[in-house]
Amino acid sequence: xxxxxxxxSTLSVQEGDSAVIKCTYSDSASNYFxxxxxxxxxxxxxxxxxxxxxxxxxDQRIAVTLNKTAKHFSLHITETQPxxxxxxxxxxxxxxxxxxxxFGQGTELSVKP
Amino acid sequence: GAGVSQSPRxxxxxxxxDVALRCxxxxxxxxxxxxxxxxxxxxxxxxxxxxxxxxxKSGLPSDRFFAERPEGSVSTLKIQRTQQxxxxxxxxxxxxxxxxxxxxxxxxxxxxxx
Numbered sequence: 375x376x377x378x379x380x381x382x383s384t385l386s387v388q389e390g391d392s393a394v395i396k397c398t399y400s401d402s403a404s405n406y407f408x409x410x411x412x413x414x415x416x417x418x419x420x421x422x423x424x425x426x427x428x429x430x431x432x433d434q435r436i437a438v439t440l441n442k443t444a445k446h447f448s449l450h451i452t453e454t455q456p457x458x459x460x461x462x463x464x465x466x467x468x469x470x471x472x473x474x475x476x477f478g479q480g481t482e483l484s485v486k487p
Numbered sequence: 488g489a490g491v492s493q494s495p496r497x498x499x500x501x502x503x504x505d506v507a508l509r510c511x512x513x514x515x516x517x518x519x520x521x522x523x524x525x526x527x528x529x530x531x532x533x534x535x536x537x538x539x540x541x542x543x544k545s546g547l548p549s550d551r552f553f554a555e556r557p558e559g560s561v562s563t564l565k566i567q568r569t570q571q572x573x574x575x576x577x578x579x580x581x582x583x584x585x586x587x588x589x590x591x592x593x594x595x596x597x598x599x600x601x
């Protein structure tokens with residue numbers, strides 16, 4: 375079945391360093407890949423997304439890369455700040471089925487001041 | 488404008504009780520999704536509505552779970568005869584159209600079954 379694997383499960387960095395989170399997906403029909411940030415007691419919030427016709431997308435300190443051949447996609451956060459500390463989820467969806475999201479297991483990012 | 492809202496935010500139920508969880512999507516959003524998030528895990532898809540039509544309920548874990556969206560706006564997820572394994576956060580999301588569109592999540596309802 376459809377599956378998304380996410381690594382690492384926890385990541386601790388010093389403020390100002392970069393953080394990288396990687397995901398792989400199994401369904402070759404997936405064509406939409408969002409990343410969500412979830413803070414304690416809140417719902418997931420979209421931070422960036424990428425579609426299969428693009429290899430890379432950047433928004434200020436956040437970038438996402440997609441390798442469709444290898445079925446890998448990654449989140450890169452540069453110049454990390456303490457407020458970046460949260461759980462990050464990658465997800466994948468097909469163009470049909472209403473776009474239901476298949477989520478990874480999450481990465482708990484801790485940015486130490 | 489207002490985001491997705493859910494109520495109640497917290498619910499404690501005794502095993503065997505029925506519960507109803509409400510979701511108010513963003514006004515005008517056609518698609519509505521329910522997800523279940525166990526502690527320390529990613530959200531898992533339960534069901535999907537396009538307007539009032541339930542087009543996919545493949546993720547509902549058992550026939551004790553039932554969802555409806557009768558007027559194509561507010562949705563209710565009902566769990567009958569709750570069991571301890573139903574304890575989780577139930578998340579609702581809406582999107583303008585659905586396929587490949589941004590899904591906006593509500594804060595979730597945390598359900599604890601004792």
